[in-house]
Amino acid sequence: xxxxxxxQSHNPLLSVRDLSVAFGGIVALNGVSFDMxxxxxxxxxxxxxxxxxxxxxxxxxxxxxxxxxxLMEGASILTRPPYRIAEIGISRTFQxxxxxxxxxxxxxxxxxxxxxxxxxxxxxSLKLGQVRRxxxxxxxxxxxxxxxxxxxxxxxxxxxxxxxxTQKRVELARALAAEPKILLLDEPAGGLNxxxxxxxxxxxxxxxxxREMTVLLxxxxxxxxxxxxxxxxxxxxxxxxxxxxxxxxxxxxxxIEAYLGNKNR
Amino acid sequence: xxxxxxxxxxxDAPPSDAxxxxxxxxxxxxxxxxxxxxxxxxxxxKNFIVFxxxxxxxxxxxxxxxxxxxxxxxxxSLGQSAFYALGAYTxxxxxxxxxxNYALTLPISGIVCFAAGFLFGLPALRLSGVYxxxxxxxxxxxxxQLLKLGALEPWTGGVQGLVVDKPDAPFGLPVSxxxxxxxxxxxxxxxxxxxxxxxxxxxxxxxxxxxxDNEIAASAMGINVALYKTLTFGVSAAITGIAGGLGAxxxxxxxxxxxxxxxxxxxxxxxxVGGVGWLPGSLVGAAFIVFIPNVxxxxxxxxxxxxxxxxxxxxxxxVPDGARQVAQACRSVIGRRKG
Ligand SMILES: Nc1ncnc2c1ncn2[C@@H]1O[C@H](COP(=O)(O)OP(=O)(O)OP(=O)(O)O)[C@@H](O)[C@H]1O
Ligand SMILES: [Mg+2]
Numbered sequence: 176x177x178x179x180x181x182x183q184s185h186n187p188l189l190s191v192r193d194l195s196v197a198f199g200g201i202v203a204l205n206g207v208s209f210d211m212x213x214x215x216x217x218x219x220x221x222x223x224x225x226x227x228x229x230x231x232x233x234x235x236x237x238x239x240x241x242x243x244x245x246l247m248e249g250a251s252i253l254t255r256p257p258y259r260i261a262e263i264g265i266s267r268t269f270q271x272x273x274x275x276x277x278x279x280x281x282x283x284x285x286x287x288x289x290x291x292x293x294x295x296x297x298x299x300s301l302k303l304g305q306v307r308r309x310x311x312x313x314x315x316x317x318x319x320x321x322x323x324x325x326x327x328x329x330x331x332x333x334x335x336x337x338x339x340x341t342q343k344r345v346e347l348a349r350a351l352a353a354e355p356k357i358l359l360l361d362e363p364a365g366g367l368n369x370x371x372x373x374x375x376x377x378x379x380x381x382x383x384x385x386r387e388m389t390v391l392l393x394x395x396x397x398x399x400x401x402x403x404x405x406x407x408x409x410x411x412x413x414x415x416x417x418x419x420x421x422x423x424x425x426x427x428x429x430x431i432e433a434y435l436g437n438k439n440r
Numbered sequence: 441x442x443x444x445x446x447x448x449x450x451x452d453a454p455p456s457d458a459x460x461x462x463x464x465x466x467x468x469x470x471x472x473x474x475x476x477x478x479x480x481x482x483x484x485x486k487n488f489i490v491f492x493x494x495x496x497x498x499x500x501x502x503x504x505x506x507x508x509x510x511x512x513x514x515x516x517s518l519g520q521s522a523f524y525a526l527g528a529y530t531x532x533x534x535x536x537x538x539x540x541n542y543a544l545t546l547p548i549s550g551i552v553c554f555a556a557g558f559l560f561g562l563p564a565l566r567l568s569g570v571y572x573x574x575x576x577x578x579x580x581x582x583x584x585q586l587l588k589l590g591a592l593e594p595w596t597g598g599v600q601g602l603v604v605d606k607p608d609a610p611f612g613l614p615v616s617x618x619x620x621x622x623x624x625x626x627x628x629x630x631x632x633x634x635x636x637x638x639x640x641x642x643x644x645x646x647x648x649x650x651x652x653d654n655e656i657a658a659s660a661m662g663i664n665v666a667l668y669k670t671l672t673f674g675v676s677a678a679i680t681g682i683a684g685g686l687g688a689x690x691x692x693x694x695x696x697x698x699x700x701x702x703x704x705x706x707x708x709x710x711x712x713v714g715g716v717g718w719l720p721g722s723l724v725g726a727a728f729i730v731f732i733p734n735v736x737x738x739x740x741x742x743x744x745x746x747x748x749x750x751x752x753x754x755x756x757x758x759v760p761d762g763a764r765q766v767a768q769a770c771r772s773v774i775g776r777r778k779g
Contacts, residue, residue: 290662
């Protein structure tokens with residue numbers, strides 16, 4: 176078992192190494208390191224302002240770290256512009272939902288396939304044979320994803336007109352359409368009721384298994400993280416305060432302190 | 441409370457059909473009817489009106505180009521007159537100085553303007569919204585003066601401009617020059633319209649609209665925001681340039697003062713009247729900017745500008761979404777009758 180772990184950790188899918196980010200005086204991330212193993216669901220927890228979304232934004236190359244590195248399959252991603260992250264297999268959802276509000280659900284998901292398709296304005300304008308064939312293949316793929324997430328009924332609705340919870344699901348569909356190796360989910364349970372959270376946990380595990388994705392899950396809903404994640408990293412004030420199995424992290428005194436201390440504030 | 445209730449009403453309503461590919465164009469049946477009307481129109485009116493209809497088609501192409509830029513990628517431009525002028529001069533110079541066939545000058549004007557638009561789009565990347573509009577405004581203001589430059593005079597004809605020969609109908613077809621020009625322009629307009637619908641409903645078009653809606657999410661999906669923004673500028677400029685080339689051939693004359701900021705504003709206005717992002721509206725917008733000034737003049741010679749302004753305000757108040765809104769209303773009325 177330990178040997179197995181060791182062998183795995185030599186070859187992580189993603190490595191965050193000593194990552195620091197500062198905004199003026201605020202240190203949002205401070206020397207954070209952890210590895211993500213292929214096929215794992217990694218829970219990332221921490222009180223408000225701990226730096227979870229900031230870490231996501233570094234992975235999407237929206238924020239430039241002041242120190243440290245991020246390695247995807249051994250290669251640094253920090254040399255890439257933001258639009259060249261999807262192609263190496265990192266796809267995300269946003270905490271506050273960042274859909275294309277005026278586009279239909281199906282068009283949102285179609286945009287999700289951008290990094291997995293080719294084309295240019297000339298052949299697209301002329302609708303050449305290869306464009307038609309590519310669109311046909313894309314339609315099958317998009318329809319499969321809509322069906323997978325139960326979104327076929329709203330496929331042609333304008334994204335902005337849908338309830339928040341449905342929008343979150345559309346965002347998940349869009350992220351899946353990019354066929355990522357790593358799926359980054361920033362508080363996917365926001366706005367869900369108890370039963371729906373349970374269903375979401377199952378869905379995330381199914382996605383990992385059936386679509387062979389590694390998941391980085393940011394969630395405040397402790398029940399969801401503890402029941403879904405294989406491994407948990409806890410942040411507080413930009414620092415990693417604990418890492419381990421869900422039960423290890425849950426019983427870690429620093430984690431308990433961070434959450435209790437936060438509640439008292 | 442009220443807002444909440446209406447939001448709920450929206451989310452409970454059956455989802456509207458909103459695919460980009462469908463919302464920006466007309467159905468095949470309607471399109472064919474309109475095409476038929478456009479085909480027979482010249483047979484029913486005097487030659488002078490045929491010329492005006494040609495002008496409507498040409499402005500329609502230019503407004504379509506602006507619609508791709510603004511409706512498609514969310515970028516504003518008050519500088520379309522500059523690309524229109526560049527296209528017009530390119531065609532005029534090629535026809536008059538190099539003896540190139542008028543039809544062949546159009547793709548060249550398109551390519552020249554694509555390059556110009558792409559290059560202008562590069563610095564414009566740093567600007568957005570109002571600031572981009574201002575930068576393009578400056579371009580429009582500078583253009584007539586640049587065209588008057590002494591150094592360019594051997595080609596441009598300076599303040600005098602250039603006279604362009606009017607083409608005859610080919611193969612001895614028994615139609616007047618005006619009618620030929622109309623059908624020639626119509627063929628190009630239809631081709632550009634179809635290509636534009638194809639473009640906007642393709643992967644590239646979706647990338648443009650994704651950028652319009654949310655740049656950060658677009659780049660997270662792998663879209664090279666800078667590239668697509670400049671490409672859209674290039675495409676829009678290319679189409680505007682083709683319209684400009686057609687304009688030079690139709691009017692048989694190019695001169696710096698034909699391409700002032702007023703032209704850019706008229707095109708912008710036409711886009712709004714037609715409905716931003718709705719490609720068929722470009723034709724309605726073009727008809728508005730060609731015919732409504734005449735209507736205004738017939739109402740009051742001295743105050744034609746003011747009358748035009750009032751008519752414009754009426755349109756904006758009654759149908760803020762322009763012709764698109766009228767079309768939607770018609771469709772729902774017809775749908776109810778049928779249902
Ligand atoms: N763009 C920014 N500019 C300035 N400060 C920022 C920026 N983004 C994040 N921060 C700050 O960095 C810290 C970490 O924020 P972050 O959003 O990463 O927290 P989080 O763990 O995602 O919290 P939450 O659970 O509330 O979403 C906060 O203090 C926040 O105010
Ligand atoms: Mg957050």
